[in-house]
Amino acid sequence: MAAETQPSKVFNIDVEGQLAHAEEDGGDALSHSAHDYTQRAQWLRAAVLGANDGLLSTASLMMGVGAVKKDVRTMILTGIAGLVAGACSMAIGEFVSVYSQYDIELAQMKREGNTQNKDKLPNPYYAALASALAFAVGAGVPLLAAAFITEYKVRIGVVVAAVTLALVVFGGLSAFLGKSPLVKSSLRVLFGGWLAMAVTFGLTKLVGDLGI
Template sequence: MPMNDMEQNHCPEVEGKNVDYFQRAQWLRAAVLGANDGLVTVTSLMMGVGSVKEDIKPMLLAGFAGLFAGACSMAIGEFVSVNTQRDIEMAHIMRREKAMKNGGENYKEEADQTEREQLPNPVQAAFASALAFSVGAVLPLLAAAFIREHKLRLSVVITVATSALIAFGVVGARVGGTPMLKSATRVLVGGWVAMAITFGLTRLIGSKGLQM
């Protein structure tokens, strides 16, 4: 009996925590993914251009182009994805409603109405993704905007990107209830790899005589 009482006392708390993390999953995924994509994409573009051009203008232009294109792409992609998810869930609700009515089961319209209200909102998801991408993308742009010396500019951009990647990993782990070190390391290494590949390949193409 004491064990049962203890289990009853602890289960609601555990279930509450699980529900909290599950409810956070949708917006957390979009926010972390969007911010991380914005940071890595724009930083990689700027590093790639910076590998063959010392002038600050092409570097900033590439960064702004990446910000605008990426934010639009994230918004459209999230809008289409969430609409598809919404259509699938709505079709499931309608099939279940029809089956219950045809089978003579007790149909609860209130329950289905609640489920409809809880369906994901495509417009909100698109806006959140675009905003998160823009927040991540603007960091390397701000870092490079006022530094004229080429090597120092690249170093500052890398430093800011590294710090932001670690921060995104820690925040994502903190809110999502996952191990911080593992999350931060995964985000950091992934970002470094993307930046290194972009920098190396762009520099290689530039060194082969491609006029820019």
């Protein structure tokens, strides 16, 4: 009886070991897949937020200057300056931030003696470029809306309408990527954008009227 049960025990142990190994491999694959998905979602969300930042800051800047300077040339030049300055600022900020993360993760890999996955570390150059492009895309919305309209009041209305539509789209994308309520998130972004433009327009007009 002992001779008969021994192979069975060995077989059971071997099967259990293989199952455990398979589950381990499958778990690693699932974990890796989830990690990749999380990273992609984070990059997409960062791009959407960067575009939203470019949209809102440039539109607010154009509206503020437009409160005291009604000609289209001044408004467009202001928007272009905002686009270039904002894109450069975003690129530099993202480069410094991601490079710091790169240095930390690389140092950790070296401590663990595991540098074969170095190519999976975040690339600060790609991050800087992506951030600048995302900002420029958002900033391009109010610029294109205002570019060909000479009538002041019509131009202001078109810019507000274009920015409103873009805010709804970007707010919806942020909500989708962040797994948050779509309507509430979109409305928060929309009302926040309206408030930023209104405050900038009102305060700049007040300063202009006071002659400061």
